[in-house]
Structure formats: structure tokens, C-alpha cells
Amino acid sequence: MVESNEKSDKTPKLSIKDLSIFYGKEKVLSNVSFDIFENEIFGIIGPANSGKTSFLRILNRMDTFVPEMRFEGEVVFDGKNIMEWRNLYALRRSIGVVFPLPVGLPMSIYENVALSPRLRGIRSKGELDSIVERCLRRAALWDEVKDRLNVLGSLLSGGQQQRLTIARALSQEPKMLLLDEFSIAVDPVTTMKIEDALKDLRNEMTIILVTNLVQQARRLANRTAFFLMGEFIEEGNTEDFFTGNVQDPRTRQYVQGRFG
Amino acid sequence: MTPKPLKNTSDTLDFAWYLDKAVEKLVFLGGISGIIFIVGIFIFVFKEGLGFIIANMDIAEFFGNPAWRPTSDEPTYGALALIAGTASVTGLAVLTAVPFSIGSAIYISEFSTGRTQEFLKILIELLAAIPSVVWGFIGLSIMNPLIIDLFNVPIGLNVLNAGVILGLMAAPIMTTIAEDALKAVPDQYREAAEALGATKWQVTFNVVLPAAKKGLMSAVLLGVGRGFGETMAVLMASGHSIHLPTSPFDSVRALTATIAAELGETAIGSEHYRALFTLGILLFIVTFFINLTADIIVRGKGDR
Numbered sequence: 061m062v063e064s065n066e067k068s069d070k071t072p073k074l075s076i077k078d079l080s081i082f083y084g085k086e087k088v089l090s091n092v093s094f095d096i097f098e099n100e101i102f103g104i105i106g107p108a109n110s111g112k113t114s115f116l117r118i119l120n121r122m123d124t125f126v127p128e129m130r131f132e133g134e135v136v137f138d139g140k141n142i143m144e145w146r147n148l149y150a151l152r153r154s155i156g157v158v159f160p161l162p163v164g165l166p167m168s169i170y171e172n173v174a175l176s177p178r179l180r181g182i183r184s185k186g187e188l189d190s191i192v193e194r195c196l197r198r199a200a201l202w203d204e205v206k207d208r209l210n211v212l213g214s215l216l217s218g219g220q221q222q223r224l225t226i227a228r229a230l231s232q233e234p235k236m237l238l239l240d241e242f243s244i245a246v247d248p249v250t251t252m253k254i255e256d257a258l259k260d261l262r263n264e265m266t267i268i269l270v271t272n273l274v275q276q277a278r279r280l281a282n283r284t285a286f287f288l289m290g291e292f293i294e295e296g297n298t299e300d301f302f303t304g305n306v307q308d309p310r311t312r313q314y315v316q317g318r319f320g
Numbered sequence: 321m322t323p324k325p326l327k328n329t330s331d332t333l334d335f336a337w338y339l340d341k342a343v344e345k346l347v348f349l350g351g352i353s354g355i356i357f358i359v360g361i362f363i364f365v366f367k368e369g370l371g372f373i374i375a376n377m378d379i380a381e382f383f384g385n386p387a388w389r390p391t392s393d394e395p396t397y398g399a400l401a402l403i404a405g406t407a408s409v410t411g412l413a414v415l416t417a418v419p420f421s422i423g424s425a426i427y428i429s430e431f432s433t434g435r436t437q438e439f440l441k442i443l444i445e446l447l448a449a450i451p452s453v454v455w456g457f458i459g460l461s462i463m464n465p466l467i468i469d470l471f472n473v474p475i476g477l478n479v480l481n482a483g484v485i486l487g488l489m490a491a492p493i494m495t496t497i498a499e500d501a502l503k504a505v506p507d508q509y510r511e512a513a514e515a516l517g518a519t520k521w522q523v524t525f526n527v528v529l530p531a532a533k534k535g536l537m538s539a540v541l542l543g544v545g546r547g548f549g550e551t552m553a554v555l556m557a558s559g560h561s562i563h564l565p566t567s568p569f570d571s572v573r574a575l576t577a578t579i580a581a582e583l584g585e586t587a588i589g590s591e592h593y594r595a596l597f598t599l600g601i602l603l604f605i606v607t608f609f610i611n612l613t614a615d616i617i618v619r620g621k622g623d624r
Contacts, residue, residue: 145331
């Protein structure tokens with residue numbers, strides 16, 4: 061259970077207006093509009109193929125990897141339309157992403173986490189050490205790996221690798237963190253560890269959590285949006301979603317597990 | 321009340337951004353210069369060859385007449401025998417090289433392990449580095465008497481000799497590329513198939529080879545391209561006499577060998593000189609299409 065945010069008089073960290081996403085001529089998501097604020101976890105739920113991942117890809121301009129992917133509408137992050145950012149890399153640096161299947165870069169645990177700070181120009185060993193420790197602690201991985209930081213990141217177990225990628229995302233000091241079905245390859249115990257870590261991280265940044273697990277959204281998200289087959293159905297306070305206080309009957313059905 | 325927009329402080333053009341742009345320009349320069357060199361060579365060859373094509377060439381004679389007599393009083397420029405020579409030698413080379421190279425690629429990638437695998441890989445790469453004149457030497461001094469003895473023919477410098485030599489020469493490169501193609505097949509496929517209880521050969525034949533099909537085809541085609549353009553070994557092993565071959569024991573002359581042997585003796589700008597460049601254009605076009613086909617196969621969209 062989480063408190064809902066008082067949002068009326070706050071400035072949104074991320075503001076989305078009439079966003080539609082296309083692959084070539086095919087529309088995969090239409091007419092998304094909502095605001096997301098600092099220090100909240102915003103959940104996005106919906107069955108497979110609903111456009112959730114495509115939505116995340118737009119936010120940090122990963123559409124550039126897919127030639128035929130494009131979008132219409134307006135996405136304003138940190139006070140600036142994402143299409144008007146002059147430095148695409150600075151945009152990506154301020155948005156951390158955690159993918160469904162962890163991708164440990166082919167280097168040691170330490171180097172995985174120290175890479176982004178190094179790219180920012182941090183050279184001092186002491187400073188890097190403390191960043192690595194802090195990020196690994198916040199991702200609930202430090203205790204398990206502190207004695208073998210020089211081991212290849214890809215040799216960790218699936219759940220550990222996923223926490224490593226979270227630590228790595230934190231090392232870039234993002235203002236917003238995108239999590240795409242992070243628990244898909246992770247055991248329940250690790251999932252709980254990560255969820256606890258996310259609750260703490262909420263105090264420092266904006267988090268968008270895409271998940272297949274309706275109950276996970278309930279545990280973590282302040283507000284939730286429901287996507288269905290490329291359509292944005294509605295968004296609202298998470299508690300309202302689970303107490304049946306919704307506008308669209310499809311949302312109620314999905315949340316109650318009647319389809320999906 | 322309407323909230324005032326956030327002030328953005330992150331969107332700055334930092335050193336990394338400028339470096340990225342600079343490197344992008346530099347790399348572009350590298351890429352474009354490669355294209356310029358290719359186009360330059362293309363223009364040079366075509367400039368010399370086109371003069372002949374426009375002024376002197378009789379297309380029917382060029383492709384239909386086996387008589388290449390550039391130095392006779394009434395010169396004829398029939399390239400048919402040369403084309404047939406190159407085609408027969410290359411064809412035989414492919415027949416020789418494909419079983420060897422696909423076989424050893426499969427052995428190295430799928431069946432051998434540890435030291436054997438490492439050793440074989442190094443050995444194959446070493447084979448690929450043998451200079452073509454050494455292969456020609458082997459054709460001249462080892463294959464030649466061998467063929468004379470074995471088949472009881474008067475001369476051992478012929479299609480068979482050149483084809484086999486060229487095949488052995490192309491095999492290591494084909495093997496290396498084919499092995500790369502097999503290695504690119506993800507291990508999960510092998511594991512999934514072996515978990516079904518499939519034998520090593522069943523896994524290889526039913527799962528790995530189909531998955532690597534495109535890579536293997538392009539390996540063969542690149543080998544063909546290599547054989548097609550090879551000069552020295554063919555010059556030494558083929559007998560270098562103008563014939564339309566009717567059996568593997570006929571001596572032939574290849575397009576490449578003709579250019580190599582005659583270009584030094586012609587006057588620059590003469591008809592003969594230009595005719596040789598026309599042969600060059602022909603080689604250029606054919607290798608271009610072979611490489612293009614290999615490329616299309618690798619990217620191929622049709623089947624997957």
C-alpha cells in the first residue's frame with residue numbers, strides 16, 4: 061500500500077501528450093497522455109503486446125536503434141521536449157534503463173558499475189570505489205559480491221545479474237529509472253529484495269515500472285496506467301485500480317485476472 | 321494553478337559530445353576514401369578498356385571465337401577459350417574445395433575439442449597464407465609428373481592440375497569463413513537439440529548446418545571469387561595454351577594469366593593493350609557479381 065501523490069500543484073518530471081508509436085505503418089500504441097512526477101513509482105500494466113516496451117523505448121530515444129520506429133505527439137522530460145534535446149547522450153545519461161533479461165557487459169562486476177562514472181570523467185580510484193559500493197548496496201547486491209568484485213559480471217546468477225544491471229543503471233546517476241519487466245528471470249526472493257530497493261530509490265528519482273505482474277504494481281506503484289493491445293485505457297491512483305474504482309470495465313477485469 | 325516548467329540543466333554539449341561528432345567525421349572520411357579508391361580503380365580500368373570496346377570490339381567475336389591472336393597480322397580477339405579456361409579451372413576448383421573445406425569446418429567447429437581444435441585452426445590459417453607462386457610450383461613440379469604417370473597423358477599441366485591446385489588453395493579460406501559461420505550458431509541451439517537426445521551428427525546436420533546455411537554459401541562464393549581472380553598458380557599449372565577444353569587433361573589458358581603474361585609486352589595505348597583491359601573489365605564484373613551474390617545471400621531476406 062502506498063500513499064498517492066498530491067500532484068495538482070507540482071511540476072511533472074515527465075509529461076506525455078497524445079503520444080502514438082508506429083513501426084512502419086503499423087500503430088503499436090495510441091494516444092497516451094499523462095504526467096509523471098518526481099519521487100513516485102509509476103506502474104504500467106497490461107498483457108503482452110500492449111505497447112509497454114515500445115513506450116519505454118521512446119522515452120530515452122532508443123527508437124533510433126529501430127529504423128522504421130517513429131512516434132507522434134509530445135514527450136517532455138526535465139522541462140524539455142525529448143526531440144529538442146541537442147545532446148541525445150545527455151538525455152540517455154539522465155534516464156537509467158533495466159531490461160527484462162539482464163545484460164552483463166563482458167567485464168568484471170566492478171567495471172560494470174564503474175563504466176558510466178569513468179565515461180563521465182571520474183578517474184580517482186577512491187571515488188570510483190565509493191560509487192561502486194554505494195550503487196551495489198542500493199541494488200541489494202553488495203553483500204553477495206563484495207569479496208569477488210573482479211569476477212566477470214556475466215558469471216553471476218540471473219537474479220544477481222539483474223541486480224548488477226540495476227546497480228549499473230544507478231551508477232549513471234539518473235533522474236529517472238525505467239524498469240521493463242525486471243522480475244521476468246528473477247526468483248521471488250530476489251524480486252522482493254529489488255522491490256525493497258526500489259521503494260528506497262523512490263526518494264531520489266522518478267521510476268517507471270512496466271510489469272506483467274499486477275500485484276507487483278500494487279505493491280510498488282503510486283499511480284498506474286493500463287495499456288491494452290496498443291491502446292492506452294486509463295491511468296489513476298494504484299489503490300483505485302485495485303478497489304475497483306476505475307472508469308473502464310476492461311481495467312477492472314484485467315486487474316482481477318479475468319483476462320490477459 | 322498551472323505549474324511552471326522545470327528548468328533543464330542536463331542538456332549541455334560536453335566534451336564527449338564534441339569528441340563523438342569529431343570521430344564520426346573522421347570515420348566517415350575513412351569510409352569514403354575506401355569508396356574513392358574503388359571508384360578510381362574502376363574508372364582507370366574502364367577508361368582503357370572502353371576505348372577497345374567502342375572502337376574495335378566485335379561482341380560476337382569476343383564471346384564466340386576461341387581464337388585469341390592479338391599479335392598476328394590480322395589480329396582476332398576471341399576470348400571464348402580464355403573464358404572457358406577460367407570457368408573450367410574454377411569449376412573444378414570449387415568441386416575440389418567444397419567437400420574439403422565444409423568437411424574440415426564441420427570437424428573443427430563441431431567435433432574436435434581443446435588442443436586439437438586450436439592446433440587445426442592455426443594450421444588452416446597457416447595454409448591460407450601460402451603464397452600462390454608456391455602452389456604454382458607444386459603444380460609444376462609435383463602434380464605435373466604425378467598426372468602424367470597416373471593417367472598416362474603426354475602433359476600434366478592442364479585443367480585437372482590447375483583445378484586441383486586452385487581448389488587446395490581456396491580451401492583454407494573457405495574453411496575459415498565456413499567455420500566462422502558455424503561458430504556464429506548460438507550454443508543454445510546445440511544444447512536444446514542435444515537435450516532431445518540427438519547425436520552429434522544429427523545436431524550438426526539438422527540444426528547447425530541449416531542455421532549456418534547462408535554463411536556457408538557465402539563462404540563457397542567467396543572461395544569461387546578467390547579462384548576466379550587467381551593468376552600465378554593458374555598460369556603455372558594450367559599449361560597456358562589456348563584451347564577450348566574437352567577433357568580435364570586439356571591445357572587451357574585463363575583470363576587472368578593472359579593479362580599477366582601479355583600486358584608487359586604491349587605498347588601502351590595499342591589495340592592489344594586495350595583489349596587486355598577489356599578482359600580486366602570482364603573479370604571485374606564477374607567478381608563483382610560473385611561478391612554481390614555472396615552479400616545478398618548473407619543478408620538475404622527471403623528464407624531465414
